[in-house]
Amino acid sequence: MIAEAGHYALVLALALALIQAVVPVVGARLGDPALMNVARSTALTQFIFTAASFAALTYLHVTSDFSVVNVYENSHSLKPLIYKITGVWGNHEGSMLLWVLILALFGGLVAAFGNNLPLSLRAHVLAVQAWVGTAFYLFILLTSNPFLRIANPPIEGRDLNPILQDIGLAVHPPMLYLGYVGFSISFSFAVAALIEGRIDAAWARWVRPWTLMAWIFLTLGIAMGSYWAYYELGWGGWWFWDPVENASLMPWLAGTALLHSAVVMEKRDALKVWTILLSILTFSLSLLGTFLVRSGVLTSVHTFASDPARGVFILMILCLFIGGSLSLYAWRASALKQGGLFAPISREGALVLNNLLLTTACATVFIGTLYPLALEVLTGDKISVGAPFFNLTFAPLFLPLLLAVPFGPLLAWKRGDILGATQRLTAAGIVALATIAVVWAWTRGGGAFAPLMIGLAVFVIAGAMSDIIERAQLFRVPFMTAVHRARGLPRSAWGAAFAHAGLGIALIGVVCETTWNSERIASMKPGDVAQVGGYEVKLDGITQQQGPNFREQVSRFTVTYDGKTIGVMTPSKRNFATRGMSTTEAALLTRGVSQLYVSLGDEHTDGSIAVRAYYKPMVLLIWFGPVLMAFGGFLSLSDRRLRVGAPKPAKAPRALQPAE
Numbered sequence: 001m002i003a004e005a006g007h008y009a010l011v012l013a014l015a016l017a018l019i020q021a022v023v024p025v026v027g028a029r030l031g032d033p034a035l036m037n038v039a040r041s042t043a044l045t046q047f048i049f050t051a052a053s054f055a056a057l058t059y060l061h062v063t064s065d066f067s068v069v070n071v072y073e074n075s076h077s078l079k080p081l082i083y084k085i086t087g088v089w090g091n092h093e094g095s096m097l098l099w100v101l102i103l104a105l106f107g108g109l110v111a112a113f114g115n116n117l118p119l120s121l122r123a124h125v126l127a128v129q130a131w132v133g134t135a136f137y138l139f140i141l142l143t144s145n146p147f148l149r150i151a152n153p154p155i156e157g158r159d160l161n162p163i164l165q166d167i168g169l170a171v172h173p174p175m176l177y178l179g180y181v182g183f184s185i186s187f188s189f190a191v192a193a194l195i196e197g198r199i200d201a202a203w204a205r206w207v208r209p210w211t212l213m214a215w216i217f218l219t220l221g222i223a224m225g226s227y228w229a230y231y232e233l234g235w236g237g238w239w240f241w242d243p244v245e246n247a248s249l250m251p252w253l254a255g256t257a258l259l260h261s262a263v264v265m266e267k268r269d270a271l272k273v274w275t276i277l278l279s280i281l282t283f284s285l286s287l288l289g290t291f292l293v294r295s296g297v298l299t300s301v302h303t304f305a306s307d308p309a310r311g312v313f314i315l316m317i318l319c320l321f322i323g324g325s326l327s328l329y330a331w332r333a334s335a336l337k338q339g340g341l342f343a344p345i346s347r348e349g350a351l352v353l354n355n356l357l358l359t360t361a362c363a364t365v366f367i368g369t370l371y372p373l374a375l376e377v378l379t380g381d382k383i384s385v386g387a388p389f390f391n392l393t394f395a396p397l398f399l400p401l402l403l404a405v406p407f408g409p410l411l412a413w414k415r416g417d418i419l420g421a422t423q424r425l426t427a428a429g430i431v432a433l434a435t436i437a438v439v440w441a442w443t444r445g446g447g448a449f450a451p452l453m454i455g456l457a458v459f460v461i462a463g464a465m466s467d468i469i470e471r472a473q474l475f476r477v478p479f480m481t482a483v484h485r486a487r488g489l490p491r492s493a494w495g496a497a498f499a500h501a502g503l504g505i506a507l508i509g510v511v512c513e514t515t516w517n518s519e520r521i522a523s524m525k526p527g528d529v530a531q532v533g534g535y536e537v538k539l540d541g542i543t544q545q546q547g548p549n550f551r552e553q554v555s556r557f558t559v560t561y562d563g564k565t566i567g568v569m570t571p572s573k574r575n576f577a578t579r580g581m582s583t584t585e586a587a588l589l590t591r592g593v594s595q596l597y598v599s600l601g602d603e604h605t606d607g608s609i610a611v612r613a614y615y616k617p618m619v620l621l622i623w624f625g626p627v628l629m630a631f632g633g634f635l636s637l638s639d640r641r642l643r644v645g646a647p648k649p650a651k652a653p654r655a656l657q658p659a660e
Contacts, residue, residue, distance in 0.1 A: 002056050002059055002060055002065070003056065003060060003065070003067075003068050003147040003149060004147070005052075005056055006052070006053045006054075006055075006056025006057055006060075006146075006147050007053070007145065007147040009049045009050070009052040009053040009056065010049070010050070010053040010097075010137065010140065010141060010147075011141065012049045013046050013049040013050045013053065013100075013104065013133075013137060014134065014137040014138065014141065016042045016045055016046040016049065017042075017046055017130045017133040017134045017137055018130075018134055019038065019042050020038070020039055020042035020043055020046065020107075020126060020127060020129075020130035020133075021127050021130035021131050021133075021134055022127075023035055023038045023039070023042075024036050024038055024039035024123035024124070024126060024127045025123070025124065025127045027123060028120040028123050028124060033119055036119050036120060036122070036123035037119070037123075039111065039122065039123045039126035039127060039130075040111040040122070040126070041111075042126075042130070043104075043107040043108050043110070043111035043126050043129070043130070044108050044111050044112065046104050046107065046108070046130075046133070047101075047104040047105055047107065047108035050097075050100055050101050050104040051101060051104075053097065053101075054088075054097055054098065054101045056147075057070070057088055057094060057097060057146050057147070058085060058088050061074075061075050061084050061085065061087055061088050062081065062084050062085065064076075064077045064084070064157065066150070066153050066154050066155070066156065066157050067149055067150050067153035068146075068147060068148065068149060068150070069148040069149070069150055070091060070093050070094060070146045070147070070148070071157060072150060072153075072154060072157045072158060073091065073157070073158050074087050074090060074091045074094070074157070074158070074159075074160050074161075075087050075157045075159065075160060076156065076157045076158070076159035076160070076549050076578055077156060077157065078548050078549040079159065079160065079165070079548065079549050080548055082167070082170065083160060083164075083165045083169075085170075086164075086169040086170045087160040087164070087169075089169075089173050089174070090160050090161065090164040090169055090173075091160075092144060092294060092310075093140070093144045093145065093146035094146055095173060095177075096136070096139065096140050096144050096146075096294075097140060097146055098173065098174065098177055099136065099177055099180075099181060099290070100133060100136050100137060100140065102174075102177050102178055102181040102182075103129070103132060103133050103136065103181050103184060104133060106129070106181065106182055106184060106185050106210070107126055107129040107130070107133065110122070110125060110126060110129070110185060110210075111126060116206075117206060120196065121189075121192055121193075121196065121203075121206075124188075124191075124192035124195050124196060125185070125188045125189055125192045126188075127192075128187070128188035128191045128192055129184060129185070129188045131321075132184055132187075132188075132321065135317045135320065135321070136317070139310075139313050139314065139317065142313070143309055143310045143313055144310060156578070157578075158578060158579065159549060159576060159578040159579050161579070161581070162550070162574065162576045162579055162581045162582070162583045163232060163233075163583055165583075166228065166232055168224065168225075168227075168228030168232065171224045172221060172224045172225045172228055173221075174221075175217050175218075175220045175221030175224055176217075176218065176221030176222070176225065176248060177221075178213075178214070178217035178218075178221070179214050179215065179216075179217040179218020179219070179220075179221050179222075179248075179251070179252075179255075179286075180214075180218065180248075180251065180286040180289060180290070181214075181286070182210065182213055182214025182217060182218070183211070183214045183218075183251060183255060183279075183282045183283040183286050184283050184286075185207075185210040185211075185214070186207055186210060186211045186214070186255075186258065186279040186282060186283060187279055187280060187282070187283035187284075187321075187325070189203065189206065189207040189210070189279065190207075190276045190279035190280050190325070190329075191280070191325055191328065193276060194276065194325075194328045194329060194331075194332040194333070195328070195332075197332055197335055197336070199272050199276060199336055200269065200272075201265060201266050201267075201269045203265075204262045204263075204265035204266035204275065205266050207262060207279070208259070208262045208263075208266065209637060211255065211258055211259055211262060211279075212259060212633055212636060212637050213637060214255065215252070215255045215256065215259055215633060216630045216633035216634060216637070218248070218251065218252050218255060219252065219626050219629055219630045219633065220626065220627070220630045221248070222248050222249065222252060222626070223623050223626035223627065223630075225245070225248070226238050226239055226622070226623065227623050231586050231588060231597075232583075232585075232586075233584075234584035234586050234599040234600075234612070235599075236517075236519075236586075236597050236599070236612070236614045236616070238513070238619070238622055240387075241368075241386060241387050241390045243292060243369050244289070244292055244293055246365050246368070246369040246390075247285075247288060247289030247292045247293070247369065248289055249365055250285040250288070250289070250362050250365050250366055250369075251282050251283075251285040251286045251289065253358050253359070253361055253362035253365070254278060254281050254282040254285055254358070254359065254362050255282045256358055257278055257354065257355045257358040257359050257362075258275065258278040258279060258282050260351045260354050260355060260358075261274055261275045261278055261351065261355050262275055263351065264348050264351050264352070267348075267413060268342060268348055268413060268414065270341070270342060270348060271348075271352070271355075272336055272337065273333045273336055274355070276329065276333065276336070277329060277333075278355075278359075280322075280325045280326060280329060283321075284318075284321070284322040284325070285362075285366075287314075287317065287318050287321060287322065288318065290314060291311070291314045291315060291318055292369075294310055294311065294314055342413070342414045342415070343414065343415040343416070345411070345415070345416050345417075345418050346411055346412065346413060346414055346415050346416040347408060347409070347411040347412060347413050347416060348413065348414070349411075349416070350404060350407055350408035350411055350416075351408060353401075353404055354401065354404065354405075354408065357397050357398070357400060357401040357404075358401065360397055361394055361397040361398060361401075364390070364393040364394055364397065365390065365394065368385045368389050368390055368393070369385070371385060372384065372385050399456070402456055402457075402459075402460055402503070402504075402507065403456065403459075405460050405463065405464075405500050405503065406425055406428060406459060406460060406462075406463020406464065406466065406467075406500070407421050407422075407425070407463075409464075409467040409493075409496060409497075409500075410424050410425065410463075410466070410467060410470065424466060424470055425459075425463055425466055427462070427466065428459055428462035428463045428465070428466050429459065431458055431459075431462045432455040432456065432458045432459035432462065433455065435451075435454060435455045435458040436451045436452060436454070436455035437451075439451040439454050439455070449515075450511050450512075450515040450516075453507065453511045454507075454508055454511055454512070456504075456507070457504040457505070457507035457508045457511070458504065458508075459504075460500060460501070460503055460504030460507070461500075461501045461504035461505065463500070464496075464497040464498075464500040464501040464504070465497070465501070467493070467496075467497055468486060468489070468493070468494070468497050471485070471486070471489055471493060472485040472486035472489070473485060474486075490639055491635045491636060491638050491639040492635070492636040492639040494632070494635050495632040495633060495634070495635035495636030495637075495639070496632065496636065497632070498628055498629070498631055498632030498635060499628070499629045499632030499633060499636075500632075501628060501632075502624075502625040502626060502627070502628030502629035502630075502631075502632060503625060503629060504625070505621050505624055505625035505628060506621060506622055506623075506624075506625025506626060506629075507625070508618060508621050508625075509593075509618050509619060509620065509621030509622035509623075509624070509625060510622055512617045512618035512619070512621070513616050513617065513618060513619045513622060516617050517614060517615070517616055517617070518532050518533035518614065518615040519532070519612070519613070519614050520532040520537075520612075520613045520614075521610070521611070521612050521613075522610075522611050522613075523604055523608040523609070523610055523611070524539045524608055524609060524611045525539065525606075525607055525608045525609075526539055526540060526541045526542065527539065527540075528608075530611060530613055532596070532613040532614065532615050533596070533614075533615025533617075534561060534615070535559055535560070535561050535566075535596055535615060536559070536560045536561070537557050537558075537559055537569070537596075537598060537611075537613050538557060538558045538559075538560070539555060539556075539557055539609075539611070540556040540557065540558055541555070541556055542554070542555050542556075542609065543556070547574065549576065549578065550574040550575060550576045550577075551574070551575045551577065552572050552573070552574045552575075552585075553572060553573045553574075553575075553600075554570050554571075554572040555570065555571055555572065555600055555609065555611075556568060556569075556570050557569040557570070557571070557587070557598055559589055559596060566589075566591075567589045569587035569588075569589050569596070569598050570587055571584070571585060571586055571587035571598045571599050571600050572584075572585045572587075572600065573585070573600050584599050584600055584601075585599075586598065586599040587599075590620070593618050593619070593620040593621050593624070594615070594616060594617045594618055594619060594620070595615075595616050595619050595620065596613070596614070596615055596616075597613070597614040597615075597616055598611065598612070598613045598614075599611075599612050600612075
């Protein structure tokens with residue numbers, strides 16, 4: 001009965017989405033406020049029904065109702081409760097239900113907190129959101145129904161994929177989807193603006209908080225996914241340029257460009273047409289990621305489904321929304337006013353350079369990801385585009401971007417003084433040069449690339465601090481006056497500084513980990529010692545133990561440094577009998593922001609076991625940087641100017657009267 005109720009709630013959500021997609025648009029054409037306000041009530045009710053459907057599937061998983069196909073194929077009665085809950089979206093059908101739940105959530109948030117929007121704009125935004133929702137409700141109900149029953153229910157389930165039985169599944173997919181799907185609001189605002197033929201600085205103020213919210217969650221989602229792969233897969237890597245990893249990176253790059261172009265549009269009423277295009281492309285890349293994961297065109301640890309029928313359905317959705325929105329853009333963009341002008345050397349110019357480099361980097365990732373697929377379709381040849389291609393194309397585009405980041409906030413709007421900005425960054429440059437010299441000396445005159453990159457990262461961090469110091473006039477006014485000025489700065493200024501500093505911190509982690517990473521692979525028996533990165537790792541013994549739904553082989557290692565014991569590490573291998581699969585559980589020992597990493601391989605006939613040990617200096621900075629970037633995003637999101645919303649135009653057309 002619960003399964004049928006969940007299915008029925010999803011059907012009702014589809015019906016409400018159809019109403020929301022049509023009635024408000026008719027109301028906007030007729031200028032009828034009552035019809036336009038239908039969008040608000042249907043969006044909120046649609047979210048309630050979608051949440052009820054998701055709650056029903058969660059209940060079925062928690063109670064281990066194996067009469068439902070989705071539960072049987074992805075759960076087990078002995079599985080810990082946390083994995084029963086996370087297993088709801090650890091499969092194709094459940095993850096798509098989470099996808100539409102988040103889509104409905106964002107629509108409901110616009111309906112609930114969009115009272116400062118013009119009535120017709122809100123109606124069009126929610127209608128476009130409903131068009132997207134309708135397509136995906138149909139996709140779930142026609143091809144991916146999570147509530148299908150089994151005629152003769154089995155006693156036990158097949159269990160969840162062992163790799164997914166990790167706390168990472170509780171964090172990574174929801175965060176990623178909040179980012180992916182969150183950009184649908186930016187898309188809906190862009191299409192609504194094209195339909196109405198009106199876009200201005202107020203529009204940019206309205207769309208910025210939603211874009212920023214999606215960017216924050218996508219940043220955290222990518223970072224969590226990277227850390228999950230790092231400790232779960234046992235290879236010690238944090239980024240593999242996997243096609244599905246790239247599918248999440250592309251909308252992040254485009255979304256970052258969108259955030260910066262929206263600032264130019266809000267402040268200077270410029271880059272209107274470009275901002276609209278970025279809003280469309282960012283969500284289009286999110287849809288592309290959904291297609292790659294679920295179409296079966298890729299073989300990856302990230303992919304959920306390989307049913308060609310599902311792939312064709314999503315491809316149709318892709319063509320409909322991407323093709324339709326770009327066609328509307330081509331038709332209406334020429335009618336939009338371009339807005340204000342500015343000099344090349346200005347804050348606007350710096351943000352345009354930012355956009356140029358980010359979108360070009362996104363294009364290189366796009367080509368490297370899709371070219372092998374296109375070549376296979378056209379010629380049947382299979383090629384692999386891996387890390388060497390991306391490192392050679394992506395890195396050269398990011399280097400000038402990092403160099404330019406500290407200059408942007410120090411340039412004035414409309415016309416800037418590059419010499420003055422350079423002078424204000426003198427201290428940051430000196431600190432960066434000193435860092436290069438120190439690192440080069442510390443590494444005894446080795447390769448110059450790593451010290452230069454660390455120096456660049458320090459320049460980015462110090463440049464972000466310089467912006468705050470300049471605004472607070474530290475060293476030029478009494479200290480307490482400077483503190484008072486710093487406290488009075490807009491939160492968006494602090495947010496930008498933290499986000500830029502986070503970028504530099506992540507770069508330090510990447511350079512240190514890739515340059516000075518130590519690795520030792522050995523076959524070890526109890527009593528054997530391996531040395532890695534100055535540490536001694538001794539295998540004390542191997543034991544067997546029983547887990548809830550797996551058998552585990554645990555190895556105990558004692559770690560010493562300079563003759564002193566600093567910790568114990570217990571990596572393991574788990575065997576899941578129901579699935580017939582094994583996983584490697586790496587052990588991590590954190591030393592400051594560095595880590596010692598040990599994972600196990602296969603057992604040998606002589607009783608020894610393969611051990612892979614790494615010392616990864618500064619590796620935690622790779623993920624601390626994105627967390628700091630997201631924190632900066634949250635600070636900006638809490639800025640009063642974004643909370644209050646855009647000022648209402650003095651003379652608004654009747655069709656754009658304030659929402660009730």
